[in-house]
Amino acid sequence: MYIKIAMHRHESIIKYFSLATIVIASEIFISLPFFSCVKVKNSPPAVTANLTHLCHTDVQENQWKYIVIHHSATAKGNAARFDDYHRNKRRWEYGLAYHFVVGNGSLSGDGEIEVAERWKKQIHGAHTANMECNRVAIGICLVGDFENGGRPTGKQFESLVELVQYLSRRYNIPLSNVLLHKQVHQKGTACPGKNFPFGELKTRLIQFASKEGDRTRKL
Numbered sequence: 001m002y003i004k005i006a007m008h009r010h011e012s013i014i015k016y017f018s019l020a021t022i023v024i025a026s027e028i029f030i031s032l033p034f035f036s037c038v039k040v041k042n043s044p045p046a047v048t049a050n051l052t053h054l055c056h057t058d059v060q061e062n063q064w065k066y067i068v069i070h071h072s073a074t075a076k077g078n079a080a081r082f083d084d085y086h087r088n089k090r091r092w093e094y095g096l097a098y099h100f101v102v103g104n105g106s107l108s109g110d111g112e113i114e115v116a117e118r119w120k121k122q123i124h125g126a127h128t129a130n131m132e133c134n135r136v137a138i139g140i141c142l143v144g145d146f147e148n149g150g151r152p153t154g155k156q157f158e159s160l161v162e163l164v165q166y167l168s169r170r171y172n173i174p175l176s177n178v179l180l181h182k183q184v185h186q187k188g189t190a191c192p193g194k195n196f197p198f199g200e201l202k203t204r205l206i207q208f209a210s211k212e213g214d215r216t217r218k219l
């Protein structure tokens with residue numbers, strides 16, 4: 001009798017544990033997809049997070065409509081070096097003509113994005129000879145001379161892609177309004193040089209736009 005009760009208890013315990021194991025396993029299985037979804041939603045890519053931080057301004061934002069890409073036409077440089085030149089040699093009141101400078105590893109990091117005071121204060125650029133364009137065009141300068149043998153570094157190009165994608169989305173700037181300096185009416189500039197891979201940039205932006213479209217449709 002005692003043995004029978006003990007066995008019965010033993011069976012019950014086994015049954016209880018088996019049931020508990022199935023319940024816990026099912027919960028893990030069911031909750032895994034939800035957990036991974038939540039995780040993705042709450043963790044934007046690191047670069048986007050950095051750009052959100054970098055591009056933050058405390059003033060009212062300008063209605064940017066264009067992005068104009070430049071090269072510095074120098075092998076070396078950074079935002080401080082160009083700011084000094086524009087402020088002290090050119091005597092431009094607000095200094096550095098661009099809103100962003102993307103480094104090539106010479107005087108700033110390879111692919112490092114430096115943000116100008118013009119951006120922080122949301123002031124017009126001084127990067128084209130067309131003032132109407134400057135009022136609504138974000139100026140991005142890549143350090144390097146892409147007309148005389150130089151090319152953007154891999155990291156520099158990737159940073160540019162990320163930056164242009166980010167700004168295009170933030171200000172609803174269409175691909176047709178992402179321009180090279182030489183496309184903006186101005187006499188005699190080759191900027192950003194014949195070696196600037198504009199076709200590759202456009203391909204990357206089109207791929208990004210179609211992925212964004214897919215993502216938006218799924219939401």
Ligand SMILES: [Zn+2]
Pocket residue numbers: 069070071127181189191192
């Ligand atoms: Zn230029």
